[in-house]
Amino acid sequence: MTQNYIEHLNIEQFQKDLIDWYYIVKRDLPWRINRDPYRILVSEIMLQQTQVVTVIPYYERFMKLFPTTKELAEADEQTLLKAWEGLGYYSRARNLQESAKMIEAMGGFPTTHEEILKLKGVGPYTAGAVSSIAFGIPAPAVDGNVFRVMSRVCCIFEDIAKPKTRKVFESVVTDVISHEDPSAFNQGLMELGATICTPKSPKCLECPVQKHCQAFKQGIDDLLPVKTKANAQVKTKLVVAIVENQYGEYLVNKRPDKGLLANFYEFMSFEYDGTLEPAEFLLEKLSPVCKNVESIQAIGTFNHVFSHRIWEMESYSVKVTTDITLSDEVAENSGLWISSTSLHEYPLVAAHHKILSEYDKL
Ligand code: SF4
Numbered sequence: 615m616t617q618n619y620i621e622h623l624n625i626e627q628f629q630k631d632l633i634d635w636y637y638i639v640k641r642d643l644p645w646r647i648n649r650d651p652y653r654i655l656v657s658e659i660m661l662q663q664t665q666v667v668t669v670i671p672y673y674e675r676f677m678k679l680f681p682t683t684k685e686l687a688e689a690d691e692q693t694l695l696k697a698w699e700g701l702g703y704y705s706r707a708r709n710l711q712e713s714a715k716m717i718e719a720m721g722g723f724p725t726t727h728e729e730i731l732k733l734k735g736v737g738p739y740t741a742g743a744v745s746s747i748a749f750g751i752p753a754p755a756v757d758g759n760v761f762r763v764m765s766r767v768c769c770i771f772e773d774i775a776k777p778k779t780r781k782v783f784e785s786v787v788t789d790v791i792s793h794e795d796p797s798a799f800n801q802g803l804m805e806l807g808a809t810i811c812t813p814k815s816p817k818c819l820e821c822p823v824q825k826h827c828q829a830f831k832q833g834i835d836d837l838l839p840v841k842t843k844a845n846a847q848v849k850t851k852l853v854v855a856i857v858e859n860q861y862g863e864y865l866v867n868k869r870p871d872k873g874l875l876a877n878f879y880e881f882m883s884f885e886y887d888g889t890l891e892p893a894e895f896l897l898e899k900l901s902p903v904c905k906n907v908e909s910i911q912a913i914g915t916f917n918h919v920f921s922h923r924i925w926e927m928e929s930y931s932v933k934v935t936t937d938i939t940l941s942d943e944v945a946e947n948s949g950l951w952i953s954s955t956s957l958h959e960y961p962l963v964a965a966h967h968k969i970l971s972e973y974d975k976l
Pocket of ligand 1: 767811812816819821824829
């Protein structure tokens, strides 16, 4: 299948040009200080969807808290979610902990590509990255950068939005990967995609593999990779209230233990049905909990974008006087009053951080 795509390639020269360049530009990053597979796994999970510069402080804090799989496996959920707060995609943190438990139960980190692929939340890309970087296994690690570089180098017009296309690229990379240094080869491809072969205006004149690149030769780099548009995101309208009582305490809710942002804390939030004005709607919803509303003030409208949905949040500051007895309805939802000074100890949904920082300016 890959024969047609790579027949123009001088594979050995391509490997050499890529790897030599990688060793010149390679950055000193905290997960590159050794080949500890656990450290590499954590970095790869954090780097999915997040830039290197953003990840570094999170990574260093996480590794201080959980230096080995043992500490991570034993961590309580609140500490784990708090350490991950701000990176988003919290299921990844939970999966990472599940993997740590699996590794502890196995008596050590698995050393084959097949076994690494069985860890919780580890897909083909991550398994390939960990296998090649930590163990020198020549396994493909195809991420968005690799899709882009290889589609251009080999003129592959397959639609990368289709799941089956991954197999085509994995097959191509398997045929061209260096067996002497698969780690540098894979990281070189990723680095090239991140810094030179960028989505718009690739820096072809600085590219170390330019002489191998079919798209450059034909002047069609802007047509690749082919990617059809994903389905539109689902929009949910919410009305959110920062409810504060006379003691400077906030009313927060713990989200259910399953589904989106499971077990995270949030300010009072209600799906808006449009039947009343948002402020009236909010007061009606709050009435079982907050009997004595002193004032209500709009904070603003905020959007929070997840991978497949958008929260459109109309937010309000609501001041109440209360005798701190919660109604049964809120008690069932684990609602609780917490002081403003201890709020930072709770993993709060990122979408509400934006509202809180505007609220603090009121
Ligand atoms: Fe990408 Fe240009 Fe290099 Fe081809 S020559 S791999 S299009 S940067």
